[in-house]
Amino acid sequence: MGRLIVVSNRVNPPTGRGDESVGGLAMALAAALREYSGLWFGWSGRTAEEADGPPTISCADGVTTAVVDLDEQDFDEYYNGYANKTLWPLFHYRLDLTAYDRSYGAGYERVNRRFAATLRPLIEPDDLIWVHDYHLIPLARELRRLDVTNRIGFFLHIPWPAHQLFVTLPGHRLLVQAMFDYDLVGFQTPDYLQAFEEYVLSEAAGERLAGDRLRAFGRTVRTGAFPIGIDAKEFGELLTGRRATHTRDVMAASTVFKKLIVGVERLDYSKGLEERFLGFERFLADNPDMRREVLMLQIAPVSRESVDAYQEIRARLDALSGRINGEYADIDWNPVRYVNKNYRRDELAGIYRAAQVGLVTPLRDGMNLVAKEYVAAQDPDDPGVLILSRFAGAADQLRDALLINPNSPEEIADALKRALSMDRSERIRRWRALNENVQREDVAAWRDAYVAALMDVAPRETALAS
Numbered sequence: 001m002g003r004l005i006v007v008s009n010r011v012n013p014p015t016g017r018g019d020e021s022v023g024g025l026a027m028a029l030a031a032a033l034r035e036y037s038g039l040w041f042g043w044s045g046r047t048a049e050e051a052d053g054p055p056t057i058s059c060a061d062g063v064t065t066a067v068v069d070l071d072e073q074d075f076d077e078y079y080n081g082y083a084n085k086t087l088w089p090l091f092h093y094r095l096d097l098t099a100y101d102r103s104y105g106a107g108y109e110r111v112n113r114r115f116a117a118t119l120r121p122l123i124e125p126d127d128l129i130w131v132h133d134y135h136l137i138p139l140a141r142e143l144r145r146l147d148v149t150n151r152i153g154f155f156l157h158i159p160w161p162a163h164q165l166f167v168t169l170p171g172h173r174l175l176v177q178a179m180f181d182y183d184l185v186g187f188q189t190p191d192y193l194q195a196f197e198e199y200v201l202s203e204a205a206g207e208r209l210a211g212d213r214l215r216a217f218g219r220t221v222r223t224g225a226f227p228i229g230i231d232a233k234e235f236g237e238l239l240t241g242r243r244a245t246h247t248r249d250v251m252a253a254s255t256v257f258k259k260l261i262v263g264v265e266r267l268d269y270s271k272g273l274e275e276r277f278l279g280f281e282r283f284l285a286d287n288p289d290m291r292r293e294v295l296m297l298q299i300a301p302v303s304r305e306s307v308d309a310y311q312e313i314r315a316r317l318d319a320l321s322g323r324i325n326g327e328y329a330d331i332d333w334n335p336v337r338y339v340n341k342n343y344r345r346d347e348l349a350g351i352y353r354a355a356q357v358g359l360v361t362p363l364r365d366g367m368n369l370v371a372k373e374y375v376a377a378q379d380p381d382d383p384g385v386l387i388l389s390r391f392a393g394a395a396d397q398l399r400d401a402l403l404i405n406p407n408s409p410e411e412i413a414d415a416l417k418r419a420l421s422m423d424r425s426e427r428i429r430r431w432r433a434l435n436e437n438v439q440r441e442d443v444a445a446w447r448d449a450y451v452a453a454l455m456d457v458a459p460r461e462t463a464l465a466s
C-alpha cells in the first residue's frame with residue numbers, strides 16, 4: 001500500500017517521552033502513523049489573522065505532520081459553533097444544549113473546503129486517506145470535487161444518535177449524503193452502526209447490500225463497527241516507570257486505611273460528572289459506617305472553556321463538590337478531592353493503579369478509553385473494580401465490569417457499595433475477563449482491522465460517479 005494519510009481536527013502528536021498530556025486518540029493516531037509511515041494533517045490548535053496559506057510541515061518521533069491555523073471566524077463558527085455546540089451535544093443526546101445556527105453550518109462547510117484544498121497537493125496516487133471524527137464529515141465530498149479518487153475512510157469516535165434525534169438537525173440529509181463520498185464508514189459499536197443504517201434505510205430510501213455495504217444517494221459505501229482500544233503494551237510499560245510508581249506511592253500514602261475511588265475525564269457534560277457526584281453523595285448518606293473508609297478523587301481538566309455549557313457544568317461541579325465536603329468532611333478527612341489539573345499519562349497510570357475502584361459513568365460515550373486504561377493499570381493479584389456506564393461504547397466489550405445506569409444516583413451508590421466490599425476472588429475473576437479484552441482488542445487491532453477493510457474496497461475509477 002502507499003502512505004497512510006490521517007486527517008483529524010487537531011494534530012497534537014505525543015512527544016514519546018511518557019510526559020504527554022494529550023489524550024488517547026492522539027496516542028492512537030500517532031501509533032498508527034508510525035506503523036504505516038505517512039502524514040497527519042489537520043488544525044494546529046492555533047488561531048491567526050490570516051489562515052489560508054500552505055500547511056506547516058514538520059517531522060518528529062517518526063511522524064510527519066502538516067498543520068494549518070484557523071482564523072477567528074473559523075474558530076467561532078466551525079470549531080466552537082458547529083462541532084462543539086451543534087454536533088457534539090446532539091450526538092450525545094443533549095438536544096437541550098444543541099444550537100442550530102446557519103453561520104455555524106456555513107463555517108463548517110468553509111473549513112472542510114479549505115482543508116480539502118490545502119491537503120489536495122500533498123496526496124499521492126496510492127495514498128490511503130483516513131478521516132477522523134465529526135468535525136470533518138464533508139471532507140471526502142470536498143476532496144472528490146477536487147478529483148481525488150484515492151480510497152478515503154471515515155471513523156466516527158462519538159456515538160451516532162438515534163434516528164428521531166438525528167432528524168432534528170437542519171440539513172441532516174446533506175450530512176449523511178456526504179458520508180457516501182467515503183469508501184468506508186466506521187463506528188465504535190454495532191449499535192451506532194445500526195442507528196446509522198436505520199436512518200439510511202428509512203429516511204434516505206437506502207438499501208442494505210451484501211458485503212457490509214449500504215446504498216443510497218446513488219452511491220455505495222462499506223460500513224463496519226471497529227471498537228477502538230488503548231495501546232495496552234505502552235500503558236503497561238508506563239506503569240513500571242519511575243514517575244508512575246512514585247505517583248502510586250504518593251496516592252497510597254495519602255489514602256492509608258482508606259479505599260480510593262477514581263474518576264478521570266475532560267470536564268464535559270457528556271461524562272456524567274454531576275450524576276456521579278450525586279451518586280457518591282447518596283453512597284455517603286446510605287452508608288455511614290463506610291464513610292471514613294473512602295475517598296473519591298475526580299480529575300477533570302477543563303476543556304472547551306469558551307462554550308457556555310462548559311462554564312456552567314464547571315460551576316455546578318464546584319458547588320456540588322463543595323456541598324458534599326461541607327456536609328460530610330471532618331477535621332481530619334474529606335470525602336471528595338476534585339482537581340481541574342491535567343496530569344501526565346505516566347502519573348495517571350500510577351493513580352489508576354492505586355485506586356480500588358474506577359468510576360466511569362458517562363451519560364453517552366463513543367467508546368471511553370479511561371475504562372480500558374483503568375483495567376490495564378491494575379495489579380493482577382489484587383485488582384480494583386471497574387464501575388462502568390452501560391451507555392459507554394466500552395460497555396459492549398467490558399461486560400464483566402459492574403454496569404450501571406449513570407442517570408441513577410441510587411444505582412451508582414449501590415455499585416460503589418458492592419465494589420468496595422467485593423472479595424478478592426471475584427475481583428480477580430472479573431478483572432481477568434476485562435483485561436483479556438483490553439489486551440486483545442487494543443489500538444493495533446483497531447487500526448489494522450480498519451486499514452484492512454479500507455484496503456479491501458475496490459478503488460474508484462472516477463471521483464464523482466460510482
Ligand code: GDG
Pocket residue numbers: 020021022023024025157158228264265266299301341342343344345348365366367368369370371373
Ligand atoms: C473521544 C470520545 C472515545 C483525561 N484526563 C487527562 C488525560 N486524559 C485522557 C485519558 C484518555 C483520554 O484523555 C480520554 O479519552 P476518552 O475515550 O475517555 O474520551 P474523549 O476525550 O471524549 O474521546 C470517546 C475516544 O474519542 C477515542 O475514540 O473513546 O468516546 O468521546 O486517554 O487518559 N490524559 C492526561 N492527563 C489528564 O489529566 N495525560
